[in-house]
Amino acid sequence: MTGDCETAPPQGAAADWTVPQRWGDYTPAEHAMWDRLFARQTGMLPGRVVPAFLQGLDTLGMSEGGIPDFEVLSDRLMKATGWQVVAVPGLVPDRVFFEHLANRRFVAGRFIRTPEQLDYLEEPDVFHDVFGHAPLLANPVYADYMQAYGEGGLRAASTGVLGKLARLYWYTVEFGLIREGDALRLYGAGIVSSFGESVFALDDPSPNRIGFDLKRVMRTRYRIDDYQQSYFVIDSFEDLLEQTLSTDFGPVYADIFGADDIAEDAILATDRVFTRGTQAHARRLRG
Numbered sequence: 001m002t003g004d005c006e007t008a009p010p011q012g013a014a015a016d017w018t019v020p021q022r023w024g025d026y027t028p029a030e031h032a033m034w035d036r037l038f039a040r041q042t043g044m045l046p047g048r049v050v051p052a053f054l055q056g057l058d059t060l061g062m063s064e065g066g067i068p069d070f071e072v073l074s075d076r077l078m079k080a081t082g083w084q085v086v087a088v089p090g091l092v093p094d095r096v097f098f099e100h101l102a103n104r105r106f107v108a109g110r111f112i113r114t115p116e117q118l119d120y121l122e123e124p125d126v127f128h129d130v131f132g133h134a135p136l137l138a139n140p141v142y143a144d145y146m147q148a149y150g151e152g153g154l155r156a157a158s159t160g161v162l163g164k165l166a167r168l169y170w171y172t173v174e175f176g177l178i179r180e181g182d183a184l185r186l187y188g189a190g191i192v193s194s195f196g197e198s199v200f201a202l203d204d205p206s207p208n209r210i211g212f213d214l215k216r217v218m219r220t221r222y223r224i225d226d227y228q229q230s231y232f233v234i235d236s237f238e239d240l241l242e243q244t245l246s247t248d249f250g251p252v253y254a255d256i257f258g259a260d261d262i263a264e265d266a267i268l269a270t271d272r273v274f275t276r277g278t279q280a281h282a283r284r285l286r287g
Ligand SMILES: [Fe+2]
Pocket: 001, 124, 128, 129, 132, 133, 174, 189, 190
């Protein structure tokens, strides 16, 4: 969760933009909302989500009920992979976001959606940020990828390519698919925290499902207002980490800097295509 504003932290926040979670302030209704969302997603995800996600839920004791206390969660995460979850008041500037990731801290919103917002949110809430993101941070390889992304962001911060780097985050951390044998599985937090997209991303004939390629992904536009028109499929977390670490981003940026953007629904001759989508969903929405 980032914004472009390079402003000072809001009142009440620390210099690194963190705030206390104030876990004791959550109401029974807020905990009940978490439990409702948790039951809905965990009832549906087995068989759809990458097994490492379910292992992470287990390692972090997330089925204990109610909104997790970030201190307890961070203790468990620290033991597993050295990560922590810290609360922030809302969107944070890119540099602050990268700095936290590079130091193995994931920033999370503390508020939870209301019943009226069950399936649509303008800003990520604690359910998206913690249920969606925390379980895979307990996986050592994924944990290293997130840190590498933060470090890449810090290096790129002054180069004018952050928009392209954001696409990498979008199509992996938020909306990534992974291959498991012949099957595809979910791992992106934006998918696994959404009931509708957890079905759409795997089962719907509408979207493209294309093999992950770092440069291709960084050139591809994405939708922020609806389900994705293309999903990118990684072979493994090891491969994703390897591609990220072994790539000297300097030449990659030079390569793609002047290149045209690729449309959300495009399929290129060079793509490894798992599914050629009908795009019926996107067409229906646009009338
Ligand atoms: Fe997210």
